[in-house]
Amino acid sequence: MSAITPNQVIPVPQHPPGGNYLNHSRGIMSWLLTVDHKRIGIMYLIGVMASFALGGFFAVMLRTELFAPAPLFFSDKTKAWDFYNQMFSLHGAVMVFLFIIPAVPAILGNFVLPLQLGAKDVAFPRLNLMSFYCWIGGAIFFVFVLAGGIVNMMLPELKGSLAQFGLAWLIQPGLDTGWTFYTPYSSSKSASGVVPATLGAFILGFSSILTAVNFMATIHMLRPKNMGWFDMPLFLWALYGTALIQILATPVLAITLLLLAAERTLGVGIFDPALGGDPVLFQHFFWFYSHPAVYIMILPSMGIISEVIAVHSRKHIFGYTFIAFSSVAIALLGFLVWGHHMFVSGQSSLANAVFSLLTFSVAIPSAIKVFNWVSTLYKGDVRLSTAMIYALGFIVLFTFGGLTGLFLGAVATDVHLTATYFIVAHFHYVMVGSVLFALLAGFYHWWPKMFGVQTNVMWGNIAAAVVFIGFNLTFFIQFIAGSLGMPRRYATYPEKFTIFHEVSTIGAYVMAVGLILALGNLVHSLLRGTPAAANPWGGNSLEWHCASPPPHDNFAKTPETSDPYDYHRWEEQADGSWVQIPEDPQRSKTAH
């Protein structure tokens, strides 16, 4: 029987005596050689968000070119179209490989996963650092390709002159194959830096794989004794499903890229029909990874949403078990649907039928999650923090974007819509409208924990609104353009489509402003933010049971685990922070 009276609070350490992980050791080498998962997460944050800015720059460039049908950046049409082709290829490659695939697992997963397990670190901290350097390695290749593109644009004769000394390979002029590298254009026709770009993606694949191996082992082995699989926060289920996909799918991309590089350098003849190969084989190989890749993007995002919706409506997540199983179902079913990218490639009708039916099947677990999230709001105590605003935005945009997938899963309609702006709109709704929104929700949700500061709510919410408006302005109209026949990857277009592009470009600028505001708000909080409490939102998963920012080894001793969605033991204070109150035998728990 406890001697604590009901009015006493149980304090959570605000300022641990040993300092926190940020000031635990000083100097650049203590960061570059760290094995602390939190510091690695922060390093990823800087690198990945820098890549986001770069990819975003390419997007603004290409949308600017598309404002009018006539070429803008160059008067010579050939140069203008070549430039545009580079812009959209680099936008896709940088965003997919350097930003969106690592983003949630490498930044938020690295930071939060061990904390949510009450562990001191991931299972393999040194491997974690190696993952980071693999990411850096891949990024270096992309930067090399990009630099080559810029140099080639400004000094076109340089490459030819260097050829005399056998050094032409130093100038790798960008990438103009699209991020999908379809052969035989990429293997035999393109004069751009296909080989270093594919090698960069290959190295990035290792980063992905090693992170996944780490997370899988950590979730299996480093759970505290009384945290069973169904006692884990759903973010961990999401990261586990993601790790499964990363481990099983990424190696197939690795071999595909290796074969593409071999084809291009040695003429191996596996994908180019002129050398005896089969271009459709490339598509099968490529999409076998790249379709599960989109689930690598969305699953951890959905995990974030589960956390944010529950905490910010102070209610136990509805349908925990179904959400948990749906994460694994999406991971596994996602491997069976790659052929829906190839409905018009000339593959057999049987293949089309099977892939179409399976594509619809993978939609169901996603729908289940959305229904469960909305049900969580029911009779909750909803707080419109910035994180919550992004999470609600996610629900709207993911629902709509996911539903537009129905048009594409049905073969007859896909024949009309594939490779048009309809597809571009669809995947931006699920990648930007969903994954980016979830990432921002996660940032705003865990920023106080990561840096010990609060963010400005007003500016955060204004930015969220601007991003939401800008996003819809950019992409909603693209559904209509695509439906009317506007093809994708076009540098110019028939005059009749001009209004669609004008609206879309304006939307892109609005979205860019909103994103600068949103991210600037986060940076500003680092400089001027008020200190945050250990538990600013009243969450109950274990990361809220340590100080903000956490100490170097997370927990002095492993905290007591309980249902991570049971908030009844937290009480809101006058300053907005939450403290834990002792168990009152008279008081009934919220059922779960």
Add this chain to the structure above:
Amino acid sequence: MISALLAQTTQQLGGPIPWLPPSASTIANEVDWLMEAITWLTVFFTVLILGLMVYFVIKYRHTPGRKPEATVGHSTVLELTWTIIPTIIVVVIFFYGFRGYLNMIVVPPNTYEITAKGYMWGWAFTYPNGHTSPNLHVPAGVPVRIVLTSDDVIHALYIPALRLQKMNMPGRYNRIWFETKFVGDPLTPTADGKPYTEQHMIYCNMYCGTKHSEMLAQLIVHRPEDFLKWLEEDSDVGKQIRDGKITPLQHGMNIYGQRGCAQCHSIDGTKGTGPTWKDAFGHEGVFTTGEKYLQDENYIRESILYPDKHVVAGYGNVMPSYRGQLKDVDIDAVIVYMKSLSKYWTGGDPTLGFKLPEPPAAPK
């Protein structure tokens, strides 16, 4: 103002359903029906989810002193309901989607065969009599079968008005079929008295390099009785020339622009994948073997039909052969065009037509 522009655009681009092109094929209606059905489904579920979400957020928003109410934490009944109903819906969508697709690929008997070859960056449609045209002309109401292939990289033939699309794969053949119908009234008299036709856009819909977005063509739908007349007339270039409808020079320029020469050979002196045609005819050059040559009619003919026999120094052996694709009248026209571009051709004006050359000035 934007909405007015949008309305105008959808009117120009769209058909009876504003966000879809006019339906110009027999399969289009089936596709459009499914598009509309899925659209309404999408709208319904989006409004439902969005509505419920907004309603809950407002109704259960936090006010000071408020606490969340006790509810159940899960409901297997609810889970099963919202699993089973969507499953049924998607299976139905799958069924209609696949059935529509089967109608697209099961070819009816007695089709009219046209080959569609994509190359970087243009189209060559070849009709059963061997004639090749850069645009796709078809008779309405007749099932047409298109065999698609590619010369180099993957292209895709996309005709939104027909709701059809398929990749042009190098090294193999894909097939589609369709039967066009008129959107308007084929009995409408035309302004210039020419036979009534309808035009729809053809796009290349698989990224294929620099001029991917300029790889356009037109689908031209003829009345069945007019189609064969068009084909006969268009095929017989010689007759067109004899009737004075087109000069050999114009025909040569057309071949240059429509049959792929322009992609590699410039006419202004710029070095491309192939040598420029400016000041080329009648000039001497060197092959990669070091052998000298004179660019005369024989050489031009050989380059077109057997391009890998000799390669000009400084260029690669990448020119495709046009054996069987260009007839003699075409090759002659190209030669005329090249003569007109070259300052080294002193043999007289190739565009004289029905005139005789001026006699040389008499020496004083």
Add this chain to the structure above:
Amino acid sequence: MATATADQGHAGTGEHAHPPHLAHHFDSPEQQYQSGKLGMWAFLATELLMFGGLFCAYAVYRANHPEVFLYSHHYLDATWGGINTAVLIASSFTMAWGVRAAQLGQTGLLKVLMALTFLGGVGFMVIKGIEYQSKWKHHIFPGFYNAYNPSYFDKANKDAALQDAIDYRQSHISGHSAAGLPAEAVKDGAVDGGAGQGQTGKATVAAAQAAAATRDQLAGPTTRRGTMLVDPNAGTGDEAKMLPTFVQPVGLAVAQPKTSHAPPVELGDMNALSQSRINTFFGVYFVMTGLHGIHVIVGMGIIAWLFLTAGRYSPEYFTPVDLGGLYWHLVDLIWIFLFPLLYLIH
């Protein structure tokens, strides 16, 4: 209730002081060991999937172009391949024994076994080098360096290189049982039978090209790169009704082996398109064996490191040896699949 404390004082006194090999974020050596094993198995899964992609490419090509594989596999010497298989299996045995030695704390034995395993790797790579070199000498290498490649890098000497490659193959076949019998070419209507090699069975480049050319008789223009278009539905009712300007459907004439000792498929039995695919076989062969070879070298590095650090391992801590052993066994396993698929095609 609170779990077992993770508070391992580094200045721990007493019997169960923090062992040197136990990382601070693990509660117990057992947990660390099990985590390591799980992580290693997950990584091996990625390796399996990567090679799996290659096996898939192999399967697709072999199913669609069996004649190419039947023709090309004669370049591979099953004897050397078999020796390599034996070498790798033996080295897997010494590796497994090494893990046992580490578990029992037998450092000296461990070092010997690691050295033997390393030597096995060396032997494997040496034999691989011999095989690769014999092919290189006869212009059989991946891609543009393969005499069968339509874009062979040395255009001037292409015919000579191809003839050399064909002769080399012939010498391989003559060294084996089914030698010198003329292939039973399936006659297709447009082609003279038996073209491609003389009655003595000696294939020549000229004859093979002549055979391919007769098949091309009805062909009109070729595509931009000279590939001949073949209707995959040739012979069915569904073939593209082609125009005189395009290639007539040409069947793939393959010598259908009627018995298991059927005469080998010869170059003249294949049309130009299939001939161009021979270099794809070698592309697949070199990428598969090359990538495997790289993994062998990486494995050798790991074994060398285990040799150098052998003193660290004891019954309490032998995880690196265990995990290194798992990697080496995987490398061996992949070869055991590679060998029959590439070398033992019948």
